[in-house]
Amino acid sequence: MKYTQGKYLILKKSAIARNIYSFEILCPEVADVATAGQFVHIRVEGFTLRRPVSICGIDKNKGTLRIVFEIRGEGTEMLSHLNEGCLIDMLAPLGHGFTLNQDFRKVILIGGGIGTPPMLPIAEFYGSKATVITGFRSADAVILQNDFKSTGAETVLCTDDGSLGIHGFVTQPFEEIINSEKIDAVYACGPMPMLKNISRKAIEKNIYCEISLEERMGCGIGACLVCACRTKKNDEEYFAHVCKEGPVFNAKEVIFNG
Amino acid sequence: MADLSVNICGVDFKNPIIPASGVFGYGREYEELFPLSKLGGIATKGTTITRRNGNPSPRIAETPSGMLNSVGLQNPGIDYFIETELPNLLTKDTVIIANIAGSTVEECVTIAEKIDKTDVHMIELNISCPNVKQGGAAFGTSCASAENITAEVRKATEKPLIVKLSPNVTSIADIAKAVESAGADSVSLINTLLGMRIDINTQRPILKNNVGGLSGSAVFPIAVRMVWQVANAVKIPVIGMGGVSSGKDAIELMMAGASAVQVGAAIFTDPFAPVKIIDEMNEWLDSKNIKSVREIIGSVKPW
Numbered sequence: 398m399k400y401t402q403g404k405y406l407i408l409k410k411s412a413i414a415r416n417i418y419s420f421e422i423l424c425p426e427v428a429d430v431a432t433a434g435q436f437v438h439i440r441v442e443g444f445t446l447r448r449p450v451s452i453c454g455i456d457k458n459k460g461t462l463r464i465v466f467e468i469r470g471e472g473t474e475m476l477s478h479l480n481e482g483c484l485i486d487m488l489a490p491l492g493h494g495f496t497l498n499q500d501f502r503k504v505i506l507i508g509g510g511i512g513t514p515p516m517l518p519i520a521e522f523y524g525s526k527a528t529v530i531t532g533f534r535s536a537d538a539v540i541l542q543n544d545f546k547s548t549g550a551e552t553v554l555c556t557d558d559g560s561l562g563i564h565g566f567v568t569q570p571f572e573e574i575i576n577s578e579k580i581d582a583v584y585a586c587g588p589m590p591m592l593k594n595i596s597r598k599a600i601e602k603n604i605y606c607e608i609s610l611e612e613r614m615g616c617g618i619g620a621c622l623v624c625a626c627r628t629k630k631n632d633e634e635y636f637a638h639v640c641k642e643g644p645v646f647n648a649k650e651v652i653f654n655g
Numbered sequence: 656m657a658d659l660s661v662n663i664c665g666v667d668f669k670n671p672i673i674p675a676s677g678v679f680g681y682g683r684e685y686e687e688l689f690p691l692s693k694l695g696g697i698a699t700k701g702t703t704i705t706r707r708n709g710n711p712s713p714r715i716a717e718t719p720s721g722m723l724n725s726v727g728l729q730n731p732g733i734d735y736f737i738e739t740e741l742p743n744l745l746t747k748d749t750v751i752i753a754n755i756a757g758s759t760v761e762e763c764v765t766i767a768e769k770i771d772k773t774d775v776h777m778i779e780l781n782i783s784c785p786n787v788k789q790g791g792a793a794f795g796t797s798c799a800s801a802e803n804i805t806a807e808v809r810k811a812t813e814k815p816l817i818v819k820l821s822p823n824v825t826s827i828a829d830i831a832k833a834v835e836s837a838g839a840d841s842v843s844l845i846n847t848l849l850g851m852r853i854d855i856n857t858q859r860p861i862l863k864n865n866v867g868g869l870s871g872s873a874v875f876p877i878a879v880r881m882v883w884q885v886a887n888a889v890k891i892p893v894i895g896m897g898g899v900s901s902g903k904d905a906i907e908l909m910m911a912g913a914s915a916v917q918v919g920a921a922i923f924t925d926p927f928a929p930v931k932i933i934d935e936m937n938e939w940l941d942s943k944n945i946k947s948v949r950e951i952i953g954s955v956k957p958w
Binding site for chain 1: 672677678680684685687688700708712717718720721723724861871872882920925927
C-alpha cells in the first residue's frame with residue numbers, strides 16, 4: 398500500500414469525448430502496486446490543491462497507468478493542456494480500492510458519467526462474468542464502450558436523453574438484472590443520487606455492494622481530514638475520509654443525505 | 656552546511672521548520688514519504704476534549720494562490736491522542752507540539768492538565784480556529800478573553816505554552832501583548848483568514864460551512880506584516896506561519912521576526928515541501944555565508 402510522489406511521462410493522450418481526456422502514463426513503481434478503485438492525486442501548475450483522478454487502467458507489464466478525466470473547472474482545464482511527452486506530477490497510488498473475488502460468478506458494474514473509468518479495471522478482472530451498465534447525459538458524453546467490450550464483459554448503455562442506447566437511467570436495467578439472476582456483487586461509481594439508488598436496491602436484495610465516492614480533497618493521504626463523508630461504524634455515525642478509508646466503501650456503511 | 660538549529664522557550668529544534676497543525680495529522684501518512692526526524696518539529700492536529708466529527712463536506716475550496724478550509728476540528732479527542740498517537744510520535748526524534756482547542760476555558764484547562772502529564776515538548780493553545788461555532792476564534796479576538804484563557808491554561812501546565820493567534824482582529828500586536836502578560840511563553844501566527852467563495856451557477860457557497868479559513872501563498876504578505884508587528888511588540892519568541900512555500904519564504908518570515916516557521920497549505924501542493932524548504936534555507940544561508948539561521952531572526956532593516 399506504499400505511495401510515492403514523482404513526475405511521470407505521459408506516453409499517450411487522447412480526447413475520447415467532449416471535454417474528456419485519456420492519459421497513458423509511464424510510472425512503473427506506481428503501476429506495480431496500484432489496484433482497481435485507487436486514484437492518483439495530480440499537481441496542476443499554478444494551483445494550490447491537487448486534483449484526484451481515479452485510475453482507469455493498470456498495466457503492470459508495461460508499467461503504465463491510464464487515467465480518464467473530465468474538464469470540470471480551471472484545474473482540470475489546465476491538466477488537459479498537458480501533452481504526450483510532458484511530465485505529470487502525481488502522488489499515487491492512493492486510497493482503498495475495490496474488493497475483487499475470483500470465486501464470484503456474476504457481478505454488475507455500474508458507471509455514471511465520469512464515474513465510469515474506475516469500472517474498467519474491475520471489468521478486466523471479471524471478464525465475461527461482469528455486466529457493465531453505464532449511463533451518460535447524451536451520446537456525445539459516452540466513453541469507454543469498446544474498452545469494456547474488449548474485456549469480454551456484457552455491456553448495457555443508457556443515456557438520459559435517449560440519444561444512444563437505452564433511454565433512461567442505469568437503475569432500470571440494473572433492477573431488471575437483479576430481479577432475474579443471482580448476483581454476487583455490485584460495484585458502482587457515479588453521481589450520489591445514482592449511488593444511493595443502487596445501494597438501496599442491492600442492500601434490499603442482500604447483494605454485496607461497493608461504491609466509490611468523490612469529495613473535494615486536500616492532502617489525499619488521510620492526514621488533513623478534509624474529504625469527510627458520513628458513514629456508520631459500529632452503529633455510530635462516523636465521518637470517514639474518502640482519500641484513505643475510501644474512495645471505495647461498502648454501501649452498507651455509507652449514510653446518504655435525504 | 657549552515658547551522659539551522661534554533662531554541663524556543665528552552666526547547667532545541669534541529670531546524671526551524673514545523674508542519675502546521677491540521678495539515679499533517681499525527682505524521683503517520685507523511686512518514687511513508689520521508690523520515691519525520693528531518694523536521695524541526697510537528698504541530699499535531701488540534702485536539703479537543705472529546706471526539707469531534709467536524710463540519711459537513713465540502714470542507715475545502717481552491718482560491719487564487721491559496722485555499723479555504725472548514726474542517727471544524729475533526730479529531731479523535733485528547734485521550735485517544737495521548738494513548739494511541741503520542742507514544743508513536745515521541746519516538747520520531749523531532750519536537751512534538753500538541754495543538755489543543757476547546758469550546759470553553761475549562762475544556763482547554765482539562766486538556767492542558769492531561770498533556771502536562773505526558774512527554775509532549777510544547778503546547779500550542781489554539782484561540783483562533785475560524786471554523787467552530789463555540790470557542791475557537793472567539794477566545795482570540797478580544798484582549799480580555801485571550802488573556803483570560805491564556806492565564807487559566809498557564810496555571811494548568813509547566814510545559815512551554817505557545818498561543819496561536821487569529822489574524823481576524825484589529826490589532827494582532829495587542830492580542831499578542833495580552834497573552835504575553837498572561838504568561839504565554841511564545842505566540843504563533845497567523846491562523847487562517849476568514850473567507851468565502853460562492854459557486855455563481857448554483858448561488859451556493861462552495862463550503863458547506865459557508866465560510867472558512869484562507870491559507871496558502873495568497874496570505875503570505877499578511878503573515879510577514881503581522882509577524883513583524885508582533886515581534887516588535889512582545890519579548891517572547893514568535894513562531895511564524897501563513898503561506899510559506901519555499902526556503903526563501905521561510906527566510907523572509909524569520910527576518911520579519913519569527914524564530915521558527917510552520918508550513919501548512921504548501922504541503923497539499925507538494926507533500927515534500929517541509930523537507931525541501933529546509934534544504935533551500937540551508938542553500939541560501941550557505942550562499943550568503945551566514946553560519947547560523949539564528950543570525951537572521953528579526954534582521955529586517957525597516958525604512
